[in-house]
Amino acid sequence: MSYNDKQIQIMEAAEKLFAEQGFDGTSVRDIAEAAQVNLAMISYYFGSKEKLMEAMFHHKGSDFKIQLENILQNKNLSPIQKVEKLIDDYIERIFRKQCFHKILTREQLTNNSSAIVEQIYQLKQRNYSLIKQLIQEGQKAGDFRKNIDISFLMMTLTGTTSQLVNTQFYYRKINNLESMPGEEFEKLIKKKLSNYLKNVFKAILTYEG
Amino acid sequence: MSYNDKQIQIMEAAEKLFAEQGFDGTSVRDIAEAAQVNLAMISYYFGSKEKLMEAMFHHKGSDFKIQLENILQNKNLSPIQKVEKLIDDYIERIFRKQCFHKILTREQLTNNSSAIVEQIYQLKQRNYSLIKQLIQEGQKAGDFRKNIDISFLMMTLTGTTSQLVNTQFYYRKINNLESMPGEEFEKLIKKKLSNYLKNVFKAILTYEG
DNA sequence: CGCAAAATTAAACAAACGTTTAATTGAAAC
DNA sequence: GTTTCAATTAAACGTTTGTTTAATTTTGCG
Structure with a gap:
């Protein structure tokens, strides 16, 4: 179309x-x-x-997909580097398409409008299977520990990012950053989120409780 | 009133x-x-x-607060045990008040209705300062590492939980659990989320990248 | 140009909306 | 029993809603 x-x-x-x-x-x-x-x-x-x-x-929504295939097939990257690239790509995409992301968040709260529900499901399932591949690759290489729940791992990535993007207004207030220009603020939180999530993922993927 | x-x-x-x-x-x-x-x-x-x-x-919304004071003041709990109890209390509350949580999620996407924005802010700030106390206590005891970003830590707790609660419909589909009775399913994902988040938090609070 | 199809318009449509009215019922208080 | 005030009702209020109509303008083609 x-x-x-x-x-x-x-x-x-x-x-x-x-x-x-x-x-x-x-x-x-x-x-x-x-x-x-x-x-x-x-x-x-x-x-x-x-x-x-x-x-x-x-x-x-058609371009609202992570370019996961490119990351997965890149032979020059180690599994952990691929995860890091995945995180950066995901953050970049959500921030660039904040409007669409808000609509998507809202739609997920309402279980009617079945045409859209189906599209969201396709998106999620696709991401799920690609990330699963990535994790399994890392496990085979011995870089990642066993027993990693892909669904929950994704929820941490999407949930934490969503939380920051959708409630940045409150983040600004609580951390006294209300005077910072919008562009500078966005750059700051993107960088902070990136570093944070990379560290969290490294911990989840390698830490043995 | x-x-x-x-x-x-x-x-x-x-x-x-x-x-x-x-x-x-x-x-x-x-x-x-x-x-x-x-x-x-x-x-x-x-x-x-x-x-x-x-x-x-x-x-x-008045009873939509974690009973953090009780946890904080309990002298029989170690910092890490307090964090675990915080996680369980938070999950329990969100699941028990799913309706209210959905409304709250939706309201955060819309920055008008200033009366409600103010109430959400109060809630967030209160949780922030109480969790900050908890983390600092653990740091003084030498149990937790330095340089922990409280805001992002909270986002992982609230974001991951929110993601599971608000999109459990999709979780069910992706993990082929559509035939499981609602009550059993809820019990399962609560337990899974609890274990997962406790492990993630332990990793974040102690892991040195 | 001449003509047919597509694009654009202002106006009207019925239905649904949030709110108000005015009348009626209910239950205490004297 | 009568008064008083709160509770409850059905009906109507004026807007706004999404959609359609019918008329007009613009466009592309032979």
């Missing part, structure tokens, strides 16, 4: 507003105004608000 | 529906029907849908 400029304009506006106010908190009139198109264009191009959401989700 | 039976009835119904469908996705008619009261009773008792949300948030 390919979209013309106007359709993309609408989807961009919708993405931003859905992220900020949620699906039900955003009216099609809000979207039309933000996209600078006539109200009727939304139904004309997408059929309905619901279908617009699905189209946007599909369109913007 | 104390509420009568009818008011509590309404707040209970609202909590459930807000968790499932979000604030904007829930109509006052939905709430009235679920609470088995007349539509007008909501305005009568709370003034508005918005104020009902705030009242519910305040009422149900």
Whole structure:
């Protein structure tokens, strides 16, 4: 499915507003105004608000995948280096696509909208099996310990990152960083999160309780 | 502020529906029907849908705190045992109050509704300073390493737990546990999460990269 | 140009929304 | 028994909602 400029304009506006106010908190009139198109264009191009959401989700979600294959196949990297690269890629992607990530977080809380549930499931399963490969490779090389729960490992990566991205407003307040410019702040927390997660993962993958 | 039976009835119904469908996705008619009261009773008792949300948030959120003081002051527990108890208490609370937790997660994504933002901030800051005390105690005892970022440590606890609770539907699918009864499944993932997080925390607090 | 299809518009649609009204019922207080 | 006030109701309020209509403009092609 390919979209013309106007359709993309609408989807961009919708993405931003859905992220900020949620699906039900955003009216099609809000979207039309933000996209600078006539109200009727939304139904004309997408059929309905619901279908617009699905189209946007599909369109913007297509590049919402980690480039795991490239990392996995890189023969110059050790398993631990691959894990580190995975972490950095993941953080970079979430921060770059914060709007989409917020929508995804919200959608996961609601178990209706089955078209989107299915897409989220595909995304998760794909990541799961690729990370599993990576961990098993490290275990065979003797770098990682046995008995690693891939699901929980992923939850720590996605959960901790999600927590930082979605609640950075509170992080700022608690750590007295409210005067720092937005760009500098983002750079700081990305670096901190990267170092932190790498250390945590190294610990989880090698530490014997 | 104390509420009568009818008011509590309404707040209970609202909590459930807000968790499932979000604030904007829930109509006052939905709430009235679920609470088995007349539509007008909501305005009568709370003034508005918005104020009902705030009242519910305040009422149900009051016991949404970890009993950290009791843990901290218990002289029979070592720092690491206190951390373990903190983890178990936290998991237990989130699972027991899943509805409220979903609402809280959703609200954190939206930075309006300032009355609720302030309450979330209070909750976070309180937890932050109490956990800081706990970690510092362990550091003084020589049990924990230096340079521990409390904020990120909390994010791993809250983020990983949140991820499991809010996406258990997907966890079930990926791990082929869809036939397991709900109660048994919940018991299983709580135990798994507890063991996992205790191990991760021990690693973070003692592991020297 | 002439014409057909696509794009765009303002207006209208019915349904659902949160809230208010005005009337009625219920239960204590005197 | 009467008064008083809180509780409860059905109905109506004016908006806003998502969607459709019907008319108009723009575009691309022979």
